[in-house]
Amino acid sequence: MRRILVTGALGQIGSELVPALRQRWGADAVVASDIRVPAGGAPEEGPFAVLDVTNLRQLQDLVRRHDVGTIYHLAALLSATAEERPHVAWELNMGGLYKILEVARENRCALFHPSSIAAFGPGTPRVGTPQETVQRPNTIYGVTKVSGELLCDYYAKRFGLDVRGLRFPGLISSVAPPGGGTTDYAVAIFYDALRHGRYECFLGPDTRLDMMYMPDAIRATVELMAADPARLRHRNAFNVAAVNVTPDELGAEIRRHLPGFELTYDVDPVRQAIADSWPQSLDDSAARQEWGWQPRFDLAAMTADMLAKLRLKLRLPA
Numbered sequence: 001m002r003r004i005l006v007t008g009a010l011g012q013i014g015s016e017l018v019p020a021l022r023q024r025w026g027a028d029a030v031v032a033s034d035i036r037v038p039a040g041g042a043p044e045e046g047p048f049a050v051l052d053v054t055n056l057r058q059l060q061d062l063v064r065r066h067d068v069g070t071i072y073h074l075a076a077l078l079s080a081t082a083e084e085r086p087h088v089a090w091e092l093n094m095g096g097l098y099k100i101l102e103v104a105r106e107n108r109c110a111l112f113h114p115s116s117i118a119a120f121g122p123g124t125p126r127v128g129t130p131q132e133t134v135q136r137p138n139t140i141y142g143v144t145k146v147s148g149e150l151l152c153d154y155y156a157k158r159f160g161l162d163v164r165g166l167r168f169p170g171l172i173s174s175v176a177p178p179g180g181g182t183t184d185y186a187v188a189i190f191y192d193a194l195r196h197g198r199y200e201c202f203l204g205p206d207t208r209l210d211m212m213y214m215p216d217a218i219r220a221t222v223e224l225m226a227a228d229p230a231r232l233r234h235r236n237a238f239n240v241a242a243v244n245v246t247p248d249e250l251g252a253e254i255r256r257h258l259p260g261f262e263l264t265y266d267v268d269p270v271r272q273a274i275a276d277s278w279p280q281s282l283d284d285s286a287a288r289q290e291w292g293w294q295p296r297f298d299l300a301a302m303t304a305d306m307l308a309k310l311r312l313k314l315r316l317p318a
Helices: 014-025 056-065 079-084 086-107 140-159 182-196 214-226 247-257 269-276 285-291 299-313
Strands: 003-007 030-034 048-050 068-073 110-112 166-168 170-172 198-201 209-213 243-245 262-265
Touching (some): 014 030, 014 068, 014 214, 056 068, 056 086, 068 086, 079 140, 079 182, 086 140, 110 214, 170 182, 170 214, 182 198, 182 209, 182 247, 182 269, 182 299, 198 247, 209 214, 214 285, 243 247, 243 299, 247 262
Parallel strands (some): 003 030, 003 068, 030 048, 068 110, 170 209, 198 262
Antiparallel strands (some): 209 243
């Protein structure tokens, strides 16, 4: 079997995708890569490589040297951080994707490239956002995601490249800390609830967005890549959803476990404007019909699991 390469392996998704892929295919079969080295040095559980995805020669060498047959391309600058450095976001998110696509084409690699609810904009229907609809985002992150979807579709149609993707909602992880995304309040709130018993949220209390617990996101990724291509009409950028929630509702669910938890608000106008331009809920019927998508974690199950895992991670009493 040809190896699997994961770019951006130290990020929010990669931190949990790499172990899941290694458990499924074996540690040596999955090459983790990132532009930086982990804090404790290169991990011992499987191959790791320092990789700048905007460096074409470095990327080509890595793919050929490890005989890579599938690439999970996760390296990207996220929404709020991208707004601070739009030129860097374009160079990494689009320049990196173009080079990945070229290397995948030359080496006949299958490719997974995630999109996001950020690919939609103020003109998109906000409730039950369809799989195919108006996409006019007003953030540089969203612009790169729409452009990425179109570029992946082009490579699939023009070159027959097997490229697939998901439009992820906000992702909630017990492994990776918040990483500069607009929905990262839904991660930070758990840490502050356990450490301090309170959290000050940068989005308004009624900001409704789709979210997904990372175990569901990892499973969706693996299931999509394993799906029968004959069943996939869309292949790229499937809407997927799981938990639909506001900060107030998430705070209330946390309070069921931590009765003294206090949730206050200091709204960040930049991140609030980004959130207000995104859908409140997604229609993911295409994913359900074409490859059987079904989430396993609702709000209650996700909250209980997050708190239990973070207590262990932070070495807090049960």
